[in-house]
Amino acid sequence: MGIEGVGARVARKEDKRFITGGGRYVDDMVVPGMKHAVFVRSPHAHAQIKKIDVKKAQAMPGVVGVLTGKELKADGIGNLICGWMIHSKDGSPMKMGAWSPLAVDKVRYVGDAVVIVVADTKGQARDAAEAVEITYKELKAVVEATKALQAGAPQVHAEAENNLIFDWEIGDAKATDAAIKAAAHVTRMKIVNNRLVPNAMEPRAALGHYDKAEDHYTCWTTSQNPHVARLVMSAFYNVAPENKLRVIAPDVGGGFGSKIYIYPEEIVCLWASKKTGVPVKWVADRTESFLTDAHGRDHVSTVEMAFDKNNRITGLKVDTIANLGAYMSLFSSCVPTYLYATLLSGQYDIPAIHANVRTVYTNTAPVDAYRGAGRPEATYLLERTMETAARELRVSPAELRRKNFITSFPHQTPVILAYDAGDYAASLDAAMKASDYAGFASRKAEAARRGKLRGIGMSNYIEACGLAPSSAVGSLGAGVGLWESAEVRVNAVGTIEVLTGSHSHGQGHETTFAQLVTERFGVPIDSVSIVHGDTDKVQMGMGTYGSRSGAVGMSAIVKALDKVEAKAKKIAAHLLEADEGDIVIENGEVKVAGTDKSLPWFQVALASYTAHNLPAGMEPGLKETAFYDPSNFTFPAGCYICEVEIDPETGTTEIVQFVAADDFGNIINPMIVEGQVHGGIAQGIGQALLEGTHYDASGQLLTASYMDYTMPRAGDLPSFKISTSNTPCPGNPLGIKGCGEAGAIGSPPAVINAITDALGIVDIAMPASPSTVWAAIQAAKH
Amino acid sequence: MSDVSLTVNGRRVSGNAEDRTLLVHFLREHLGLTGTHVGCDTSQCGACVVHVDGRAVKSCSMLAVQASGSTVVTIEGLSNGTELHPVQAAFKEHHGLQCGFCTPGMIMTATDMISRHPEGLDEATVRAELEGNICRCTGYHNIVKAILAASQTMSKGAKGKAKQAA
Numbered sequence: 001m002g003i004e005g006v007g008a009r010v011a012r013k014e015d016k017r018f019i020t021g022g023g024r025y026v027d028d029m030v031v032p033g034m035k036h037a038v039f040v041r042s043p044h045a046h047a048q049i050k051k052i053d054v055k056k057a058q059a060m061p062g063v064v065g066v067l068t069g070k071e072l073k074a075d076g077i078g079n080l081i082c083g084w085m086i087h088s089k090d091g092s093p094m095k096m097g098a099w100s101p102l103a104v105d106k107v108r109y110v111g112d113a114v115v116i117v118v119a120d121t122k123g124q125a126r127d128a129a130e131a132v133e134i135t136y137k138e139l140k141a142v143v144e145a146t147k148a149l150q151a152g153a154p155q156v157h158a159e160a161e162n163n164l165i166f167d168w169e170i171g172d173a174k175a176t177d178a179a180i181k182a183a184a185h186v187t188r189m190k191i192v193n194n195r196l197v198p199n200a201m202e203p204r205a206a207l208g209h210y211d212k213a214e215d216h217y218t219c220w221t222t223s224q225n226p227h228v229a230r231l232v233m234s235a236f237y238n239v240a241p242e243n244k245l246r247v248i249a250p251d252v253g254g255g256f257g258s259k260i261y262i263y264p265e266e267i268v269c270l271w272a273s274k275k276t277g278v279p280v281k282w283v284a285d286r287t288e289s290f291l292t293d294a295h296g297r298d299h300v301s302t303v304e305m306a307f308d309k310n311n312r313i314t315g316l317k318v319d320t321i322a323n324l325g326a327y328m329s330l331f332s333s334c335v336p337t338y339l340y341a342t343l344l345s346g347q348y349d350i351p352a353i354h355a356n357v358r359t360v361y362t363n364t365a366p367v368d369a370y371r372g373a374g375r376p377e378a379t380y381l382l383e384r385t386m387e388t389a390a391r392e393l394r395v396s397p398a399e400l401r402r403k404n405f406i407t408s409f410p411h412q413t414p415v416i417l418a419y420d421a422g423d424y425a426a427s428l429d430a431a432m433k434a435s436d437y438a439g440f441a442s443r444k445a446e447a448a449r450r451g452k453l454r455g456i457g458m459s460n461y462i463e464a465c466g467l468a469p470s471s472a473v474g475s476l477g478a479g480v481g482l483w484e485s486a487e488v489r490v491n492a493v494g495t496i497e498v499l500t501g502s503h504s505h506g507q508g509h510e511t512t513f514a515q516l517v518t519e520r521f522g523v524p525i526d527s528v529s530i531v532h533g534d535t536d537k538v539q540m541g542m543g544t545y546g547s548r549s550g551a552v553g554m555s556a557i558v559k560a561l562d563k564v565e566a567k568a569k570k571i572a573a574h575l576l577e578a579d580e581g582d583i584v585i586e587n588g589e590v591k592v593a594g595t596d597k598s599l600p601w602f603q604v605a606l607a608s609y610t611a612h613n614l615p616a617g618m619e620p621g622l623k624e625t626a627f628y629d630p631s632n633f634t635f636p637a638g639c640y641i642c643e644v645e646i647d648p649e650t651g652t653t654e655i656v657q658f659v660a661a662d663d664f665g666n667i668i669n670p671m672i673v674e675g676q677v678h679g680g681i682a683q684g685i686g687q688a689l690l691e692g693t694h695y696d697a698s699g700q701l702l703t704a705s706y707m708d709y710t711m712p713r714a715g716d717l718p719s720f721k722i723s724t725s726n727t728p729c730p731g732n733p734l735g736i737k738g739c740g741e742a743g744a745i746g747s748p749p750a751v752i753n754a755i756t757d758a759l760g761i762v763d764i765a766m767p768a769s770p771s772t773v774w775a776a777i778q779a780a781k782h
Numbered sequence: 783m784s785d786v787s788l789t790v791n792g793r794r795v796s797g798n799a800e801d802r803t804l805l806v807h808f809l810r811e812h813l814g815l816t817g818t819h820v821g822c823d824t825s826q827c828g829a830c831v832v833h834v835d836g837r838a839v840k841s842c843s844m845l846a847v848q849a850s851g852s853t854v855v856t857i858e859g860l861s862n863g864t865e866l867h868p869v870q871a872a873f874k875e876h877h878g879l880q881c882g883f884c885t886p887g888m889i890m891t892a893t894d895m896i897s898r899h900p901e902g903l904d905e906a907t908v909r910a911e912l913e914g915n916i917c918r919c920t921g922y923h924n925i926v927k928a929i930l931a932a933s934q935t936m937s938k939g940a941k942g943k944a945k946q947a948a
Contacts, residue, residue: 021817
């Protein structure tokens with residue numbers, strides 16, 4: 001490793017623009033003639049649209065156009081779809097209801113887009129939006145998934161009887177039931193995973209520009225995956241054929257899953273640009289983001305975990321109801337199924353598992369992947385249950401886990417996944433040591449003397465990342481492949497551009513990806529540029545989510561680098577009159593091993609472009625492309641330990657210590673990996689302590705601003721003690737497992753296990769806000 | 783419409799804006815200073831913090847016309863030419879940013895915080911004083927680290943200058 005190569009803590013190349021105000025986000029883009037859009041949204045959770053009158057609005061100052069769903073449909077724009085087919089256990093396909101980008105007959109949640117208003121200024125568009133007259137006939141709404149399944153509940157979509165989208169299962173029901181029947185002990189719990197709003201700090205935005213002369217569209221959008229956006233908008237929404245549609249995702253201010261999906265607004269802005277003849281920009285305000293960004297989690301489950309007389313787990317039975325909101329978002333179906341139930345084995349050797357999952361329509365915002373996506377729900381369910389089991393069995397929570405760890409690899413779980421490598425005891429030991437687990441009793445006693453209730457809790461998570469082997473996900477219903485592509489262009493002067501289908505929205509790709517190149521050729525990191533986020537520049541890509549940019553995106557770059565290296569060596573061998581096998585590339589020089597013969601790197605590059613003297617038959621140029629399709633998922637895992645102190649007078653929980661010990665496989669830039677863990681933990685603590693998403697019974701979102709939804713602030717969090725102990729991933733050339741989601745997956749159960757430990761209770765609802773904790777303390781007294 | 787004239791990053795600027803125009807929108811849309819961001823509608827997130835007459839102010843919480851006559855410094859005007867301000871340098875060195883969206887507001891808040899605490903800062907104070915700035919990426923860990931480091935650098939710098947003057 002050099003100072004800029006693999007494994008080095010290289011300060012980020014992209015930081016310069018962000019710390020000087022030079023970042024370029026969608027809202028910063030200005031196109032000549034650009035106008036501003038405001039969407040008129042449904043104020044009702046469930047209603048029929050009786051009449052839309054736009055006349056007054058059209059006459060308002062500055063208004064360029066006021067457009068409705070009827071016109072959109074007349075122009076052949078398609079409905080939004082879910083791209084992952086799930087079949088119910090009876091073999092029937094999931095029941096997907098129609099989602100028009102602008103509602104035509106019916107609205108199904110507060111925030112459903114109905115009309116777009118385009119005007120010279122945003123203020124004028126707002127004024128005109130208020131003048132749009134829509135007559136609704138209100139219908140009864142349902143917001144809770146369990147209630148939506150009840151007979152007589154309001155019907156959200158005609159296609160899904162009783163609001164049931166699918167009733168799916170995985171695993172062996174018979175074997176699991178038998179294990180529970182024969183068990184020496186069964187721990188039973190009801191587990192609720194609270195609904196969250198992702199809250200990337202940059203609100204979603206779209207700028208659609210139709211060029212009449214070229215019959216061509218450009219869309220600047222806040223996307224984690226611009227190529228997927230182009231593909232879906234072309235293939236399904238009929239906006240424009242791919243060759244007539246350029247999608248640019250410039251600097252994007254955080255995603256956390258919420259910017260994977262293609263939303264109505266970008267489709268409508270593109271269409272409206274053609275319709276009105278002007279470029280159309282829309283930027284969400286924060287309340288709009290709360291109302292319409294895809295939410296996360298929202299599961300209600302029951303679990304039974306069976307143990308034999310030696311405290312070994314013999315079976316796990318889970319029943320889950322997942323709320324998918326008013327419409328099926330792009331990947332909503334795979335989150336509570338293949339990203340959730342396949343992880344229910346956790347780090348444990350469990351011979352029999354069965355999970356049943358029902359997904360349900362309600363009159364709430366669509367629910368899709370949010371940092372972790374299914375894996376936090378699985379981890380929360382398992383790790384809360386393990387903790388409860390340890391308390392019921394009166395054994396150490398750490399030792400109960402250790403006893404049940406998977407210790408040999410590869411390991412085939414009963415729920416599809418085959419874990420390739422790991423050392424769960426190493427993470428557990430590291431976390432216990434870092435947290436001084438053994439010294440907890442004395443800290444608890446000391447806290448008690450100060451009148452505080454101290455508790456400790458752990459969580460041992462595993463996740464499946466590096467999404468994903470294309471043939472495997474295809475066989476499970478995915479509508480796309482999940483490979484990644486890369487192109488490495490060596491310029492004639494030796495500088496290098498890497499074009500990647502991954503997208504960076506905070507992850508630091510411009511640095512880590514460049515470190516790979518520096519490591520390979522020994523060229524300075526400043527001579528390497530990473531290009532991403534533009535479908536006209538990058539050949540193809542599947543984007544960034546599921547901790548895939550390292551394991552899949554960088555593996556594609558490695559493949560392209562292999563090809564560039566091979567060709568450069570051929571050219572150098574020819575020029576130096578040496579054997580190809582003797583050529584080595586290091587420190588920016590191409591050398592013949594064991595001799596003093598060498599060429600500077602740039603001369604090999606230049607020779608490839610002058611093409612005056614290349615090996616016979618060789619094409620000029622030094623530029624290679626590669627597609628990488630992973631052979632398996634990757635399996636990051638780790639152990640988190642949280643220690644809390646609760647003030648019994650106020651119910652306030654202070655996190656006094658938070659330890660993370662992760663196994664991410666090989667690491668390219670430890671500084672960036674640590675940052676990912678910090679951020680993930682903060683979101684997990686947010687879920688556990690602060691973030692509650694509340695709809696009232698009529699479907700109004702009560703927590704639709706930062707005055708009502710508690711975002712984690714600096715004062716709510718401690719500094720974190722984190723470490724890694726890594727087992728390289730055997731499945732990809734870099735040995736990378738991925739680190740983007742771990743913090744958000746592992747931390748919520750650690751926090752809740754600590755709080756329930758402090759209070760001596762079995763369970764408490766997330767978020768465990770002061771009032772919830774205080775109420776639990778009072779209830780425990782009686 | 784109102785006339786607005788102010789000094790921004792050392793340059794006298796003026797314009798004509800709708801009465802309802804917020805300072806942040808005047809900076810972004812009239813002056814093209816897009817480093818100042820809008821992350822919420824309720825003056826909570828702090829992505830829009832700038833310095834108005836030497837104090838950190840959420841530029842979404844005042845009208846452009848109210849700021850008329852003031853001296854404003856935005857993130858674009860913080861560094862001294864090509865040399866980064868110590869707070870900017872510390873954010874880079876300590877990885878105090880990821881997506882970069884909250885960063886300008888964080889840095890403007892941090893510089894104000896450091897100058898209000900010439901005696902130095904501790905972690906608890908930094909965390910408490912970041913109440914008005916939300917970051918979703920970093921978990922604040924490295925932001926706190928960066929601000930503490932910048933505070934040290936700046937107090938050393940100030941002492942160095944004081945020594946030179948003496």
